[in-house]
Structure formats: structure tokens, C-alpha cells
Amino acid sequence: MVNFTVEDHDGNRQEIEAPDDMGFSLMEILKASEYPVLATCGGMALCATCHVEVLEGKDELGEATDIELDQLENLPEYYPTSRLACQIRIGDILEGSIIKLRGEDQ
């Protein structure tokens, strides 16, 4: 299991525990935790509605891929810490990180 913190649109923080051996993406865990993530494209890095900011733990996650950056750079607001939740696999690298929701809500 991996533990990390999610900050919603209103700034409320909550600890999340997620299985790291089932191949889930961060987007899937956020949706399963009832966060209002649209995820229109279902995780294909085509819609950017799963936009999150990695407030802490960014270095562990490595660089965003080109296809991820293509979407992020199109957004009206985009931060150096921006990522697409659907492109982040749940694993050790997320342990202790803080994720802020940025995408449009439902």
C-alpha cells in the first residue's frame, strides 16, 4: 500500500491509501475516492481534465512524457508542478507526496 495526501479544490486535505500492485493510475484512485475528476478520455492523455499539481514529491515522479506535456501546455493555467493524474502509476514513488486537484470538476 502507498500513502499520500490529496488536496481538493477548496483546500481540504485527506490522506489516501492505495494499492500499489494493481496497476491503477492516480486518476483511477482519485475517482474511486469520489473526487470530482472528469477524466473524459478515460486515461488516454487526451483531455487534461485529470490535471493535478504535485505539491510535494515531484522529484520522485520523474519528468512528464511528451504526450502529457502536449496536453498540459495547452491549458490556460499550468504550473511547473503540473501533471496528468492518468499518466502517474500508483507506486512507491507516490509515498508521502501531496497532490492538489486542478482539473475541471464534474
Add this chain to the structure above:
Amino acid sequence: MIHTDLCIIGAGPVGLFAVFEAGLLKMRCHLIDALPQVGGQLSEIYPQKPIYDIPGYPEVNAQDLVDNLMEQAKPFSPTFTLGERVDHLDKQEDGSFIVTTSDKTKVHAQVVIIAGGLGCFEPRKPAIENLELYEGNGVTYMVKDPEKFRDKNVVLAGGGDSALDWTIFLSKVAKKVTLVHRNETFRGAPDSAAKVFDLANNGKIDLILSANLKQLSGNGKLDSVTFMDKSKVEHVIETDYLIPLFGLSPKLGPIADWGLSIDKNAIEVDTRDYSTGVERIYAIGDINTYPGKLKLILCGFHEAAIMMHSAFKYVYPDQKLSFKYTTVNGVNSF
């Protein structure tokens, strides 16, 4: 006013197939979509992706499926209003509806079919104070009629393909085009990026990189935009228009205000005929919900066929409908 039998809101795959099903029963359709092109999610989000679960096609490219649906609907001569959002539905005394769009186009129809998918694709807006004040007064998110920009000053903002494409296009029409982009480089098609740099080098456009939009000014109508460069220095550009191009995202939008029963952004329907709680309004495809609903193109096609047999009674109240295969009579165009 446009007069038709059925007004279909949404020209996604399900709205397009509904034209064919309506045509088999001799009902004419007018389709309205907020996007400037038909195809819904397929053309807007994944035109070049293959789809594997359309019966009879082991694999089909999303845009090819849309093109084929248009071809299949062609014998029934559907008419279209594109680039306009449906805002209002008004019931008339005889039960028919007048449908009104954001550009005040009016369509009179016996039956309204909502095939609105995930909702309207609406532009993502930059977080600038007073933005709403200038929408329609200089700020616009879509280039519907390029002539509107002839001999005008235009500022575009964004770095994706549409920002590049419209910069290139408008450089031939407008008096002056300025493109403001947040980064040093463009991730859009390399060809278009090269063209934009060429235009800038030849003085045909102004290119402002590593800068963000900051503020809009004017007196009721946009006069200038202020942007801030990476050294936090502010610059003012005088302009007639600002076109922010930061992609689109679906929003349920006006559909929520039409008195229909909505559950989690979808319209609740009766699965016997996909009718909504309001007589003569049906909802098919991704926009509807019922126990067991699957948001698949295939399911939307099925719903279109069933609902048309129910809608027939409103268009031809004096006729009885008997079911026939297309193999019996073929497809009789009109």
C-alpha cells in the same frame, strides 16, 4: 425560422445515426452542434484513434466512422447549424417546440432529440479579471467567420495547434496579428510552428513568447490587453479582438435548465423508448442514463432506432407504423 420534423441537439455519432433511422421512417432532421464540425467526441478528442467495438468493423478510425455516418445519412438530406449552442426549448400550444441557439437561430420541430453526449464542448478560459465583461465585446473563443477579423488588430493566446493554425490563417486577413504564448517553444505540429516563426521573422506577425495574459481594458469594448513577460515586466497591446485558444472541455451547460430529470450530469429516460419526462423530448447516447447504461457508441445507435419508432406518432399522427427491414425496400432518399 427553420422548419423540420425532428431537431437533433448534438451531431456526435449518435445524433448522426439518428438521422438515418429517422429517414427510414420519412422524418426530416435538423442538427445543431456547439462545435464547428460534426462528430462529437470522436472528431474533437480522438479523431485518429482506432475503435474496435463497432459491429462489422474489426477496426475503424474515429474520423472515418464519422465520415461514414455522414455518408449513410446523406440520402435523407439533413440540415445543420454548427458552432452554435442550443440554449432554449420553448413548447408551443400544439405540442411542438421552438429551439433557440446562442446565435438566436430558431428551429421549429415536432420532436426534440437530445444527443448531447457529455454536454457542450466549451472553451477553457484563462483566469483574467473582467473576462466575462468583454466576451462578445472583443473576446471570442472561436473563429467562425474569419471575415469578422478583416483589417482588424487581433491578439491570439495559446500554443497548441489551433493557436498556430489560426495565427497563420488570420495573418492573411487581419491588419495585425499578435500571438502570445507562455513558453519559448511550441508543442503543436512542427510544420505550423516553423511557419509561425517564419511569419514573425518576416515581420508579418508579432510573436510574444514566455509571457502570460494579465489584464483586459476598454470601455464596454476591448481596447487593449496587458501581458506580463518572464521578467515580470508588463506590456500593453492595443487590439480589437482577443482570441484565447486553450482547448475545450465538455460541460452539461443549458441542458440542465430544461426541466428534465438529471442524475449525475445525465438525463433520466424511460428505456421503452428513451423518452424523457417531457413529452416529445427524447434523449439518446452518452447524455442519457438508466439502470445498466453503458456509454458506448453501439448503445447510442440502438437507442436511436428504438426512439424513432416512438417519435413517429408525433410527426405522422394519422398513420400507423409497421416495422420493416431495410432489406425489404432499400433506402428511399428524399
